[in-house]
Amino acid sequence: MAKMHGAVVVDVERCKGCNLCVAACPQKVLELTPKTVNTKGYHYSQPVKEELCIGCASCAIVCPDGCITVYRKKEE
Amino acid sequence: MTREEIIKTGDVVYRKPELLNDTPMHYCPGCPHGVVHKLVAEVIDEMGMRDKTIAVSPVGCSVFAYRYIDVDWEEAAHGRAPALASAIKRLWPDRLVFTYQGDGDLACIGTAETIHALNRSENITIIFINNAIYGMTGGQMAPTTLLGQKTVTCPYGREVALHGYPLKIADIAAILPGTCYVTRQTVDTVPAIRKAKAAIRKAFDYSMQGKGSNLVEIVSTCNSGWKLSPEKSFEWMRENMVPFYPLGDLKDTGKE
Amino acid sequence: MAEKEVSLIKGNEAIALAAIRCGCDGYFGYPITPQSEVLETLAAQKPWETTGMVVLQAESELASINMVYGGAGTGKRVMTSSSSPGISLMQEGMSYLAGAELPCVVFNCMRGGPGLGTIQPSQADYFQTCKGGGHGDYRLITLAPSSVQEMADFVDLAFELAFKYRNPAMILADGVIGQMMEKVVLPDFKPRRTEEQIIKECPWAATGRMGRKNPNVITSLELQSEVMEQNNLRIQEKYKKCEENEVRYEEYKCEDADYMIVAFGSAARIAKKTIALAREQGIKVGLLRPITLWPFPTKEIAKLAKNKKGILVLEFNAGQMIEDVRLAVECKLPVEHYGRLGGIVPDPDEVLDALKKMIK
Incomplete structure (x- = not known):
């Protein structure tokens, strides 16, 4: 089976740091920024192990604020 | 394969529905309202009803729903959304008309409007967000608050002698001859969200097919009111809310 | 010109028949003495089969006035009727209608209060009608008929004024005018506006976007005080114009x-x-x-x-x-x-x- 590669793009300014995407990710790709915050003062979600992302979109589906766009590409 | 490559050449698997505009939502972090808003926006666009939808927002946390989903809206007085929707649908029968209400709005001050609109078999859908608390006003007891649950107006826990019993609106709706489809869903996991979306789609389809009134209850959370993190709130919901408000279809006469 | 047909009818019946004739799109009401003939006449006339007018008996006056709010928000000509205690219940809705700047017609066939009072005629709702009733700074354009003929004539006039100023208009009659029978020449039939006409005449209405670039939102809510003050000033300006032009x-x-x-x-x-x-x-x-x-x-x-x-x-x-x-x-x-x-x-x-x- 061809391997799927995913990429997650977080709209940092929309993110409220609720952590639901972090919890929903089966590959543990995402984490909240430990130190930096966005202009609203939230620690925001960022992909930290992006090589593990399979593009399943779980993070984006559970995101209440529609911050996440997910891309996927099949390995040729 | 690099991240840039995937973004540039890959397929978009998920992005915020177009009908949900870029206005940042006022909801607390992790509030399920946002998820349900996304589902509603997706369903309206999938039905091609963007231009023919008239939605009604309540008083409560979702009072500003009209800021986020780019369809025409009317904002109702507290509890009266089903009365507005009844009139709108009768006057514009080919429009998709739905209300979006919380438990304080729908199950308390607006119980009469809810029950009567449903039982008149108005061809509308009521989307009912049940988080067992008044969120907007600061976490007061709602008619749906569980026995033993603590809120700022039942700080020692809801008890029957003082506050009576929690109200199961969907169960009442299901026994009304006027309702077509009554279902109880939640949005805590990916599969649950997919099911909730299918339920909203079914309800909207039935209302456009003139099959009667539809109630989609979303068992939800209130992180701020419950004083729990979003994840812990979902855990509490699964442990306490779902046993009392069991998930699934309570009635579906539309498929017959 | 052909001679006009004269009918001998009650004031309440005149309201109902005039509503059908003046292109009213919807009536939402709840029974209460001494005005129940309005809903009864409409139900008997079945205008939904002729002009397409919607007639609905609501579960309460609260529901009636909020159905009116819903319909008015879509640009339709909608109305309700009640009598004093029922009108008291509608005050919240009136304030919302005025706040959201929605046109509608409300007919009050006054009876004696306070409280449940009596079913006999009264004019004791003058304060409630002209001095607020509901909360906030708002006014109701108020027409006071003194004959059954004026009952018939004022329905269309009330709609015209309500739409001109985008504000609720009240027909304030007492039980005498509602219940008595007089000779009336009913107004000529005026067709209901088409969907296209409504969308054109009411660009503010929540009709569904129908190709419009931005969504329309009907609301009276504004949390920013500066904006809310401007909203109020705009409404007051409108009332000033109404005071200058509409005294009868x-x-x-x-x-x-x-x-x-x-x-x-x-x-x-x-x-x-x-x-x-x-x-x-x-x-x-x-x-x-x-x-x-x-x-x-x-x-x-x-x-x-x-x-x-x-x-x-x-x-x-x-x-x-x-x-x-x-x-x-x-x-x-x-x-x-x-x-x-x-x-x-x-x-x-x-x-x-x-x-x-x-x-x-």
């Missing part, structure tokens, strides 16, 4: 009169009889009948009062409109009140006695 009144035998009666609705009819009796006895009395209770004919009363010796305000209440009459004449001449309460309609003789008492 009837002047009757005022020219040579030494005294003036100010009365509205069926009280004005009694006043006319009193005037006839008084003039037989050599007392020159005239009548000013405000047709619009808001905007109130303040300037007109002040002008007419200049050469008068006194004003008697006749109302079926404990003295409500008298406050506006006193303000109008700025206490430059005596202004007395005569009224009966609890659903009692005064007879012309007792009004004459009150007039004589004032003169003495």
Whole structure:
């Protein structure tokens, strides 16, 4: 089976740091920024192990604020 | 394969529905309202009803729903959304008309409007967000608050002698001859969200097919009111809310 | 021109029949004496089969007025009717309608209060109608018919004014006008506007976007005080225009009169009889009948009062409109009140006695 590669793009300014995407990710790709915050003062979600992302979109589906766009590409 | 490559050449698997505009939502972090808003926006666009939808927002946390989903809206007085929707649908029968209400709005001050609109078999859908608390006003007891649950107006826990019993609106709706489809869903996991979306789609389809009134209850959370993190709130919901408000279809006469 | 057909009908029936004829899109109501004939007549007429007008019996007055809000928000011509206690229940909705700047017509066939009161006629809702009723700074354009003919004529007029100013309009009648039968020429049939016409005439309405770039939102909510103040100022500006342009009144035998009666609705009819009796006895009395209770004919009363010796305000209440009459004449001449309460309609003789008492 061809391997799927995913990429997650977080709209940092929309993110409220609720952590639901972090919890929903089966590959543990995402984490909240430990130190930096966005202009609203939230620690925001960022992909930290992006090589593990399979593009399943779980993070984006559970995101209440529609911050996440997910891309996927099949390995040729 | 690099991240840039995937973004540039890959397929978009998920992005915020177009009908949900870029206005940042006022909801607390992790509030399920946002998820349900996304589902509603997706369903309206999938039905091609963007231009023919008239939605009604309540008083409560979702009072500003009209800021986020780019369809025409009317904002109702507290509890009266089903009365507005009844009139709108009768006057514009080919429009998709739905209300979006919380438990304080729908199950308390607006119980009469809810029950009567449903039982008149108005061809509308009521989307009912049940988080067992008044969120907007600061976490007061709602008619749906569980026995033993603590809120700022039942700080020692809801008890029957003082506050009576929690109200199961969907169960009442299901026994009304006027309702077509009554279902109880939640949005805590990916599969649950997919099911909730299918339920909203079914309800909207039935209302456009003139099959009667539809109630989609979303068992939800209130992180701020419950004083729990979003994840812990979902855990509490699964442990306490779902046993009392069991998930699934309570009635579906539309498929017959 | 063909001769107009004359019907003998009740005031409440006239409201219903006029609504069907003036292109009304929807009526939402709840039974209450003494106005139930409005809903009953509409139900019997079945206008949904002819003009396409929606008629719905709601579960309460709260639901009725909010159905009206819903329909008005879509640009449709919608109305409701009730009587005093039911109108009290509708006050929240009236405030929301005025706040969201929605046009609609509300008919109040007044009965005696307070509380459940009586089912007999009264004019005790003047304060409620003209001085607010609901919360916030708003006004109701208020028409006070004094005949069944005016009941029929004012439905269309109320809709015209409501749409012109995007504000609720009230037809304020008492139980006498609602229940009595008179000869009426009903207004000509006017078709309901098409969907396209509504979308064109009401670009603000929530009709579904139908290709419009931005969504329309009907709401009275604005949390930013600066913006909310601007919203209020805009509404007040509108009310000022309404006060300048929409005052309506009837002047009757005022020219040579030494005294003036100010009365509205069926009280004005009694006043006319009193005037006839008084003039037989050599007392020159005239009548000013405000047709619009808001905007109130303040300037007109002040002008007419200049050469008068006194004003008697006749109302079926404990003295409500008298406050506006006193303000109008700025206490430059005596202004007395005569009224009966609890659903009692005064007879012309007792009004004459009150007039004589004032003169003495």
